[in-house]
Amino acid sequence: MHTNISLVELEHLLEFAPCVLYKYVLFPNGDGRLLYVSAGSNDLLGLHAKDMMGDIDNFWSIVYPSDLERLQAEDTNANQQGDFFVSDVRINNPAKGTIWIRLSSKPSDEFYEGHQVWTGYMVDISDTKHLEAELEERARRDAMTQLWNKSEIVNTLSEELSRFERDNLPFSIMLMDLDHFKAINDNHGHLVGDDVLLKFTEIASSQLREVDILGRFGGEEFLAIIHNASQEDTMVIAERIRQCVEKTSFTEGTTPFSITVSIGITEVKKTHKQTPEEVIKRADNALYQAKQDGRNTIRFK
Template sequence: MIRLTKKVFFDLAIWMIGLGLAMGVVFPFFMVLMGVPAQMVLTPWFFAACMGAGFVVGTANIGLARGVVGKRLRLLAERMRVVEGNLNHMAAGDGMEDCSPEDCYIAVDSSDEIGESAQAFNNLVGALAEAHQSEGAVSEFSRLLASQMELEALTEQALRQLMGHTRASAGALLVETEGELKMAASHGLRGPADLGQSDHVRAAMRTGQLQRVLLPPELTVEGVLADFKPREVLVEPVMYKSVPIGVIVLATGEAFDEKGLHRLELLRPGLALALNNGLAHERLQRLAALDPLTGIYNRRFGLARLQEEFGRAVRDSSPLGVVMFDLDHFKSVNDTYGHLVGDRVLVHMAKLARSVMREGDVLVRYGGEEFLAILPAASREDCRAVGERLRRLVQESAVRDGEQEIRITVSAGVAATPELTVDSPNDLVSQADQALYEAKDMGRNQVRIA
């Protein structure tokens, strides 16, 4: 329609009143065609009455349009001003607290263009709210992960956040360390340790692509993945600079919605950066804890572990033993063959000691050629047996230097609680050290018990 002014309702009034007046002019001729005598209707007074009626009808129509359409448009404008205010608050770093559905949404109570406009406005408000929530979620997720450097705490916190944002009922987070996928955190999964061998997990790591596993609702599997009957499982690789460093596994009793999948994609880059930092921190921690020559724990870290194990033994009233041992006549090895060969002997010694210890035992290079084995839940007799196995193994082995075989022996001292009454881990080590010196004084190549 041709625009006459810059005001739509004023244009509408002009057109409606004009149409009413035109109908008033045409109506008398229509009456003549209908058989009414011309002398009755083609009169100035009848023309004036018809045009007056057309004017009244046009005016009434514009009033109705303003009341029906204008009211909805004013409501739409009012809501738009509220959204504008919220957008300004968002730009200033505030939220959209004033734009709840009750405050901003418009009721869609018609199926015409007005209803379509209201629905489009509501969709716009919903998209803005979702964008703001997603931005806030990413910001909060990144902030929480940035506050954690320890890998265990970081992955536990990340998994809780991911499950909350995707409404998953169970999940796990695996990270790649030393060429293997290892479980870092899990919740609600049965047998999570086996996830690293899953074909879907391996495919995600190999391709770097999301794996979606939809399970038929009627399917029942013995030993199902989770403690509930999953409907869908997501296996999402975590990529850092195009290199997979971990895998997210999420399971739900219902299919994941697009909102959850979108939120997961937004959170994944922050998780990748945090995981990479956590793995780097763990590597640095491990390097700081290890003796660079033998690859076993150094004295500082070893004594810290002993403190932990001693505290656990006291709390649980469980045994704790230590074996202090060192190489006999090691100085003569260095003097005769040189320090490089001496280093090889120490490395050989550490490998033999690890071979006789259990998983969970702690081996420490205490100083020079002296080593300390920390044996949680081991009695004095258990510790003596470990020391004796090590002594025999060292005596029967040799380190080759060219054509020469360098044979060594070891002396050991054993101390254990509760057989010994000690007040601190230092007392326990002191008792084992004293037993070691007794073994040295009595001829070496033997194990003595404190």
Template sequence: MNRAFDQIPTPPAAELQMLREKADRYDRFTRNLPALLYDYVIDEAGTGHCLYCSAYSQELLGIAPEELMADMNRFWNLIHPDDVEFFREQDLKASQGADTFFIDTRVILPSGKEKWIRVSSTKNSMANDEPAIWSGYMIDISQTKQLEMMLHEQATHDFLTGLGNRNYFKLHFQSELQRKDRFRADGVVLLLDLDHFKLINDRYGHDAGDYVLKQVANIIRAQLRNIDIVARWGGEEFCILLPDTTPGQALLVAERIRSSLARRPLHYLNQQIRVTISIGLTTLRLDDKHIEGAIRRADQALYRAKHRGRNRISCS
């Protein structure tokens, strides 16, 4: 028998019982907590090792804890392809001097199900220059992300037509101004207004008016590219941003929209509703630093189109 082992003092029975109770309590806690708890260390070669992983990994990630502790690549392989590069960048920054790590990311489970998870950890200082152990948790935030996306959609999109709203358009407009200045690219703004829309509401009712707005939105969308930005500007007005587009090209787009509406009526509850649209067109200028100038010019051109008889296009 190993005499050195014999010389190790045996803790009193009461102390052993207390340690067992603490271990049992911790085990119950980790098994019932809706979070994956883990300890993680990065060795001198830069390789990550999972030292501890709670049982919730099976529920959260679809992988048993012992599998994650045996091979950390099991976790890395779950990260969404669009998120993995950013995750690795943040992980590297944290390992090179940060004391905390925090990220929201998407994972694709072995079942194919996609989740949003939050990963958060803190570095524990170690003695004798040993590698630091990072202790942290992972939780499912899919419902939170869905709510965030729903609120963002409501804040930036028009409920009736499904188009972007004024806030959405302004955000993309500022991005386009920056890109235009950087690449000296052409760009055009169209401001569109349905002719005599109040008469449609008065004659056919507001439900018919809503139907017309939705159909017009679909017709406009059908004439645009994926890179074009369209929004319901307000009421019966729509606004379009055409990046990388010359005035001549924009005029063709505007004419396609105008003629698509003018040449055939919309059908609503066995009724034909004739709809026409007036369009104001302006090019983006080098001195355009905000949206107001371009919208003002497009609005002036739209006013001229209305004044000259409607159902036409006018350029600023």
């Protein structure tokens, strides 16, 4: 049994649909026109359909400027190629604030003033984008300490080196290694070892400045990027961390114990273009020297 739905009834249904259907034509001079927009635009976009059809600039105006140029370029390229078109952009919905929408369209058999009409839809993908961002953030973090992981801290160092080449603002890095950490795991267990790593993370984070960046380099090693700091500035920060670690007491059962940290420092200077590997190697050499000199100390290369 088939039931005919009137256009009025269809519009009423589309008003509550979680998407916006549209028909669109792009003219050779780059101007576009929306020939049809379903009623759901008021909820999804915060714009009435008639306003969008009356002037497409009303739609362009709510797209984030940083996304608009890309969207229009992708739109033009799809029209020229006659390809299926998909683009994700942020818009400013007056009632909802910033949301992500996906626009998807394809060429139809319909023509308007001799130009092919495209039919498509817009849908809210904010939840998907937020989930993607959360997963990306997790992938960049160390699972235990929630600091940047090794890959991310090295990438950050690479970015800082590029910024240094451009702005010539000095910075240093500290490579910190907990002394005799294997013995802590062997004597007290890995759960206690995890607590020690978390406590060190807390101590180091509290002594660093807001502009500095801390990451877990691997195992019991941590790397800190110290912004706009000379060797002397960085030594002061490193000494604060060393003293705080040395003074911290731990208890496993009834057995108290303490830990110490060795720190290697290197300052990035304007000598030649440096790679993250070169800078880390210098800090690692300084850390090795601190270990050789009895641990619980700071050395500079």
